[in-house]
Amino acid sequence: MIKIEYTNHLNLRLKIRKIPQDYPRIIYVSPEQKFFDNLEGNFIAIKRLKYNNKIRNMMIAYEKDIKENVEIITVHPISEEKILNRIMSGRWTKDE
Secondary structure, three states: OEEEEEEEHHHHHHHHHOOOOOOHHHHHHOOEEEEEOOOOOOOEEEEEEEEEOOOEEEEEHHHHHHHOEEEEEEEEEOOOHHHHHHHHHOOOOOOO
């Protein structure tokens, strides 16, 4: 069974940004897009969810170990433009 942990940074971001506590887990379990961030060395998952009364792309950055245990580092909304810029620049590459 995969163990999903929230970092202290993530918990702070959830509180500051008023993001529901279960969103990072939801995004991880059923992402619509997955990438690897070549600059930061983290995995990225994106899912459209309701945030501030709008449907927005919500992104998590996470690390996983060889046993597939996951530590979610941060969460935030991200625009379609930023996603495309990071793909076009080569910073993000598709992760299957």
